[in-house]
Amino acid sequence: MAAIPKATGGNGDAIGDGPDELTLLAERHLVQPWPVSGSIGAEARGRLEAGEGIYVTDAAGRRLIDGPAGMWCVNAGHRRQELADVMAAQAMELSYNSPWYTTNAPSAVLSKRLADHAPDGLDHVFYTTGGSSAVETALRFMQFANNVKGRPDKKLIVSRQGGYHGSTYLSASLNGRPRDHDWMDSAEGLVIKLTCPNPFRRPEGVGEAEFCDALVAEFRDVIEKVGAGRIGAFIAEPIMASGGVIVPPEGYLVRMRELCREHDILFIADEVVTAFGRLGHVFASQEVFGLDPDMITFAKGVTSGYFPLGGVMIAGRLFEELRRSNHSDAMFAHGLTYSSHPIGCAVALKNLDILEGGLLDHARDVSGHFQSSLKALEDLPLVGEVRGLGLMACVECVADRVSNNPLTLDLEVGKRIDTHCQELGLLVRPLINMCVMSPPLTISKSQIDDMATILRRGIELTTDDLVREGLWHG
Template sequence: MAAKREEMEFAGNTPNAVEAIAEKHLVQPWPVSETIGAEARGFIESGDGIYVTDAEGRRLIDGPAGMWCVNVGHRNKELSQVMYDQAMALSYNSPWYTTNEPSALLAERLAGHAPEGVGHVFYTTGGSSAVETALRFMQFYNNVRGRPEKKLIVSREGAYHGSTYLAASMNGRPRDHDWMDSAKEQVIKLSCPNPFRRPKGMTLEAYTDFLIEEFRATIEKVGADRIGAFIGEPVMASGGVIVPPPGYLPRMRALCAEHEILFIADEVVTAFGRLGHVFASKEVFGIEPDMITFAKGVTSGYFPLGGVMIRSKLFEDLRQSNHNDAMFAHGLTYSSHPIGCAVALKNLDILEDGLLAETRAISDHFQSRLKALEELPLVGEVRGLGLMAGIECVADHVSNNPLTLDLEVGKRIDRHCQALGLLVRPLINMCVMSPPLTINRDQIDTMAEILHKSIALTQDELVREGLWKG
């Protein structure tokens, strides 16, 4: 029998009751088979600015900004009002045969921020569907141009591009594919461009040369006539905030252009202020991609929206083909959603009205305060750009399989941080930090102090229990 409405509303006001309902009915993302369909995760009651409040009433700094996305902070009245106003004006229209004003105006605004010539946008519902769209467009493009064999996609170890089938096939993080099927026959994986893990004694310049030569050799071996696209995050986010070595991205872009390989910059995380610009590809890394995927920060997480910016010349090529009736048979019910696009427009207003500049101004302080954590013996490296950083802890230097201890390290740091007032996103042995862009210097200092104390407490526990020698 269905629960009565009154009972559900009452339960919604009780965190313990909500967690019980979730454990009984809700399937969480990325579960393990031991607890799948029977798991309750930590309950968050509310958010305000850079803070969230948990079930115990603790006010926590939202270290990961939700999931890299709450860029203008929680409880923003302007975004909330726009969402209401647009819903009351037009809550939905079908993109199959009608157009709404917010989607058109947003397309114009986004084209103004993208690299020159990248002037078209296809809207999706999030990052995974954005990547899926970009890859399917590449396939369609080459089919229409009479190159049906030019479909292979080059990705990298350590990458994360989404959870839909083709997008997930691009992922290169350890264990992502252990139990899941993928289109692996369509994917070529290159080395992760992680300077911290480069061979001992190798300079950064030599390491960049090695990575570029690996791509060049791959093209020669496989054949440029079979490779349709290269996809890469300018900064590998979920892979551990991996910042590539100097010159890597422009040289990869040049190789793609030389061999007519479409360059897809996956900016689902790095766009909309995370690195101080609406799009970071050209402004930060000096590259002009053929496509840019985005999501997350485009609405600051207030509404599910994503998209793909596409170079206009690609459409010109298609219009000049001999296949006038070729159809790009791809679309989503919620493409160009009027509420999402209206929220994104207001979100851009907020970013452009000083927040982007403030982010650029405060980034050095954020990076330097977190970089100081390297004084702790457990911390192997702190790396990042803008308002995103990864703290990689190295507890096991000798074991062939350090996963067990690495997982323990991440869980302990997370537990201590939450007790002290900071929500983190532990990625096994790494703490990923990407707070709302509205964070100030004092709040950054508090965040760094909590991380320092939590890692120090974890060190002490590991030594005391004989799990780590320090």
Template sequence: MAAARDLKAKETADADVDAVELARRHLVQPWPFAGSVGTEARALIGEGEGIYITDASGKRLIDGPAGMWCINVGHRREELAKVMYDQAMALSYNTPWYTMNAPSAELAMRIAGHAPGDLSHVFFTTGGSSAVETALRFMQFYNNVRGRPEKKLILSRGGAYHGSTYLSASLNGRPRDRHWMDGADELVVKLSSPDPFRRPHGMSIEAFTDFLVDQFRDTVARIGADRIGAFVGEPVQASGGVVVPPDGYLKRIREICRDNGILYISDEVVTGFGRLGHVFASGEMFDIDPDMITFAKGVTSGYFPLGGVIISERILQELRRSNHPDALFGHGLTYTSHPIGCAVALKNLDILEESVLAHTREVAPYFQAQLKTLEELPLVGEVRGMGLMGCVECVADRESKDPLKLDKDVGKRIDAHCHELGLLVRPLINMCVMSPPLIISREQIDDMVAILREGISRTMDDLRKEGVWAG
């Protein structure tokens, strides 16, 4: 028996070595640097269960980022795997061009039931980037049909992340995302990030909010509302460092959009499906009713690629009443309304509604309070978050809030220490982002924060020894 276990362990280890070597020879990783493109092997993950994953060495790790903000109901949910199998055995695929399937129709109905305002219809995509791309193309189509072909500019913000397809990536407001990449810059107007931590020195939160709103209003006046088709904004800027906007900011922006005929697109690819304790955060947490909501990630808890756009009934009625009934929205994807993805999403929504949403709302305050204790560490400038989203931002000193004097890989240093201690972190230059599976318990939150505290402490020791930081 022991010999059999040893043999299995050796075979697994050999397979892992083979996978690493195959990746170096043949696999192009996402977001590679030119100097290592096509030769890189990243940390190999073998298994997942609950809030944990296991790496190639057999080390068990808390999945701090929940995959990529998406493993909301946790790893290895047998009921999701069973639905995937059953649907594949019943109908694995149908063309959405001239046929349809029942799971997509039911899922659209249930999603519409959770959406705010008059958001009533869903167009399904394959993920977040294609969801944002679809929303933008629908805005263009809408204005063409309405006889406003010049109304196509898109307002976005510093620190934003909206995807990797051409139009969606053009909205991104993180400088490193665009340094070497082209985009539809002629269509996008960038506004300031709504990051209270980075507001001008001495400015109150209230004054900062007024500044952001005035900048938005002035931009509309300067460019002309007749040229601006949409504003796209995440309720919480996720990959920009979990930036929670000031109270009332989003609602005031929504009012300006409504007054000027600008479509408000709420990008809930991250915040949707439980991350903030609700299926959608726009209405429940921020009291706004967008014209469109984009979603992905948590809709299937990462078990199957799926995304979508929820569209206002008003917009659809205006199209149906137009003088161009034959105008064609020439947009679709091979895997639009995929039956397996929609079936998985239905079961995932069952799980969320049954217990996970309520659990998230119950543990979120504890999660935020425990993370906040890390501000005791001198390397930490701010801990911020909402729901089960959190960010630890490290700075050279708290007075200047300057991250540039630090090693730019300080987040990776912290992640490396945490990996040794049993936690996977999402490093973003000088920040560590945490967004664990929504099923995490208070005890597991304690474990996660304790490891993160130790990882930051070890990083501080490293920086002091190297003379990089004297804090």
């Protein structure tokens, strides 16, 4: 492996020769995502030094299974030579072009290949730099289209409690996770949030089919109360990822789509996580859920995290409607400096080659073993439910089984499990009282067994800690 060039200070001297100095640099200058005010701008998080396959190596030299695949994104695995080669080759061929007045070849070819994989009719793509900007683009397009059509009031956006759609102002306003809005402003007047479609948290005594009926009825009631003429879009992750890998009741998404079609509300499937193999297909909407949305947002796995890229697949009929309008001069005044970036699109094309060349088949082949191996953890006293689909799963720990609501104690459970697992060789993404697993798609069945074994031991050690400290009695 080639040596990494040393960073240099303003005088040209090498810096960061030791882990302590790198930690100090991070604490002094680096602002990490999602900090708390007590440590903002003055913290250093655990450092990773290298990655290969499904593994990463931390600053202490420990080799860890990358349980969350970075941030749901390293689908093809770390250190893929072919992806690195394409990145370098494209940089030497054409490193950048302005999408305002030129086009590059990789973006045009990628657009056709993505359209071939998308549900029928979704044959256009607008490229962005990531998931947040993809969602922002979809929403701004909805607003623009309704303005052109003479429907300036049809702008409200319906999302769900527990959902996550991004960090830009408008996309973040859709988020329905606990604590996301405690200290942050949002466009509250534009968003309506429906009940989280989490079967595990459904009312006691209510069956899953009945729960689904209630969720659909809630949306119908909102449409009747607010008026379809004011609702522009409904956005949903097919599986809520950061909300805890929430798999909705069977038929829920299709029924919500039917309501949208009935009332001329755009259905946006947020596939930032579920696309590019996470559920065994390039896009999961149609293949897994029988869903034909008006738009699909994507990012993350499109380049396996090797280069920032996202986008929105948009139904061609929506453009046809605009071209037939009486406002031929109306401008969709939206764009990004790095839209259609040639390096990102070239990497995405090679990533698609890898997926189509057998990785999608492999992901589907091992997903059953992945789900059953983690499902076996439900025999642990601290585990309330293990749920998931494809190669994404969540182990939800529940300390209070009487009220079925997480205690304040649960805020620490995930972190404690993660700490133990890292000592044992597994990187976990703790979400309060939940452990999310979404490893690289290249993972083997034996490596899945290793992951499940370590996670089991991490939960057992955490349980022992809580009992020993008198914080939990089972």
